Amino acid sequence: MSFTRVLDSIGLERSDTVSSFASLLTPKTDEQLDALAVRARELTFRYFGRTMRLFAPLYLSNECINSCRYCGFSRENSILRVTLSVEEVVKEGQHLAREGFRQLLLVAGEHPKFVSGDYLAECIRALRHDFSSIAIEVGPMETEEYTPIVIAGAEGLVVYQETYNRAVYAEVHAIGPKRDFDWRLRSPERGYDAGFRRIGIGALFGLAPWREDAIALAAHLEYLLKRCWKSSITVSVPRLRPAAGEFRPLFPMNDRDLVQLVAALRVTFPQVGIVLSTREHAELRDLLTTVGVTMMSAGSHTEPGGYTHQGRAHIHRTVRGRIVPPEVPIADSEVATGQFEISDSRSPQEIADILRRQGLEPVWKDWDMALTET
Ligand code: SF4
Known part of the structure; x- marks a missing residue:
């Protein structure tokens, strides 16, 4: 059975795993939540040891043909845009390598003209000597389009469904190829068929009632763990952050809810990696x-060229996909606009020190391409 059918019948029919996950999400007293968190922590240590994988996002481009109401890169936002050249991407990568990172997430808006499969493969080939693990978070592709990217050296594919609520999805994705809910929903499977070793899924919490999206996300995880059994599956639980366009969450999720969700995911799926970004504030992270978190970003920038001010020579302002002349000259110090505001701006080394003080070992590298090369 396809996941589309599983999702569309989730209100009437749920597996035992998803039902027990849903029961962990019901409102809890402080004592019950503490007990759930303790259980989650024990399972995390049992399955992952006292470790935390660290990675950095590297934004390649903020050009986008989609109109997602919650995203700063949305096509109608009049922002400063750029697509880094491969040489500029390498400079950003070298900076992150000097910071200690060996695991990279390449991120870009969806714009086939600027961010083609060939461009992605070229970036990956140029970076692979400095990074043991490279994942991509870009517009969904066909299996045949993903294959050259895997061959170039990408290990992971990240595709968030944003929300599993079809009505909300249609409302917030007004224009562009991202309107196709089912095409996006099947992207992780197409990526798996192309050979990605690691598949990351997630929902953007704040678009729909959080418990409903969390239950659908759990059902998706359960489905992919069976369908994509040769790959490792990770899950991410980002919450909406302020961004250009000034969209505000329709269904806010508070810190306590997020702790409950992470604990419930860990207890239900003890073997699944849980990813945390710098969207969340330092104390909560x-x-x-x-x-239950097992992988986190640190010291992140969400603007292309943000680490070393690359791309300044060809920054431009785009409105509805068209480059418009700047009303005032773009200053030399300007960089392209970021996707959203970062909440935790501590440096990678500060994060590593804090993890050590918590008794956790920061892991900069836990994979090497040589393991899969023949
Ligand atoms: S969420 Fe992705 S597809 Fe949507 S506007 Fe932002 S970058 Fe583009």
């Missing part, structure tokens, strides 16, 4: 690392 420090708490979640002791509950």
Whole structure:
């Protein structure tokens, strides 16, 4: 059975795993939530040891043909845009390598003209000597389009469904290829068929009632663990952050809810990696690392060229996909606009020190391409 059918019948019919996950999401007293968090922590240590994988996002481009109401890169936002050249990408990568990172997530808006499969493969080939693990988070592709990217050296594919609620999805994705809910929903499977070793899924919490999206996300995880059994599956639980366009969450999710969700995911799926970004504030991140998170970003920038001010020579302003002349000259110090505001701006080394103080070992590298090369 395809996941589309599983999702569309989730209100009437749920597996035992998803039903027990849903029961962990019901409102809890403080004592019950503490007990759930303790159980989650024990399972995290049992399955992952006292470790935390660290990675950095590297934004390649903020050009986008989609109109997602919640995203700063949305096509109608009049922002400063750029697509880094391969040489500029390498400079950003070298900076991150000097910071200690060996695991990279390449991120770009969806714009086939600027961010083609060939461009991605070229970036990956240029970076692979400095990074043991490279994942991509870009517009969904066909299996045949993913294959050259895997061959170039990408190990992971990240595709968030944003929301599993079809009505909300249609409302917030007004224009562009991303409107196709089912095409996006099947992307992780197409990526698996192309050979990605690691598949990351997630929902953007704040678009729909959080418990409903969390239950659908759990059903998706359960499905992919069977369908994509040769790959490792990770899950991410980002919450909406302020961004250009000034969209505000329709269904806010508070910190306590997020702790409960991470604990419930860990208890239900003890073997699944849980990823945390710098969207969340420092105090909450420090708490979640002791509950169930196994992989986190640090010192992140969400603007292309943000680490070393690359791309300044060809920054431009785009409105509805068209480059418009700047009303005032773009200053030399300007960089392209970021996707959203970062909440935790501590440096990678500060994060590593905090993890050590918590009794966790920061892991900069836990994989090498040589393991899969023949
Ligand atoms: S969420 Fe992705 S597809 Fe949508 S506007 Fe932002 S970058 Fe483009």
